[in-house]
Amino acid sequence: MADPVPSSESIDVTYVADLARLRLSPDEIATFQKQLADVLGYVSQLTEVDVSHVSLLGDAELKNRLRTDEVQPSLSVERALANAPKQENNLFVVPRMIE
Secondary structure, eight states: OOOSSOOGGGSOHHHHHHHTTOOOOHHHHHHHHHHHHHHHHHHHHHTTSOOTTSOTTOOTTOOOOOOOOOOOOOOOHHHHTTTOSSEETTEEOOOOOOO
16 A cells, blocks of 8 residues: 655655646745645654544434524515616626626
8 A cells, every 4th residue: 555645755846836837936946845844744643643443434323403494585676686786677787707
C-alpha cells in the first residue's frame, strides 16, 4: 500500500502553480514548498492516532431531526417585487450574464 501522505518533495509547486495559472517567483516557490512540508508533516501525525475504537459508519442511531412541513402564507407578487430595480410581467429583470 502506498504512503497515504505524500512527501512535500513529491509535490511540484511549480506545476501546481501553473495549473492554477499563477506566476511564482523563486522565493515564493521556496516559501510554499516549506509551508507544504509543514502541512504534510501535520497530516502525517494523524496516521499515528489510534482510531481502532472509531466506527467507520458513525453512530447507527443518529437520525435527522427535521421539522414538519407546514403551509404558510408567502409574499405577494407586489411585495416581492417592491424593491426590484427592474421588473416586467411580474418577474425580476436582470442583466444577461451569458452570451
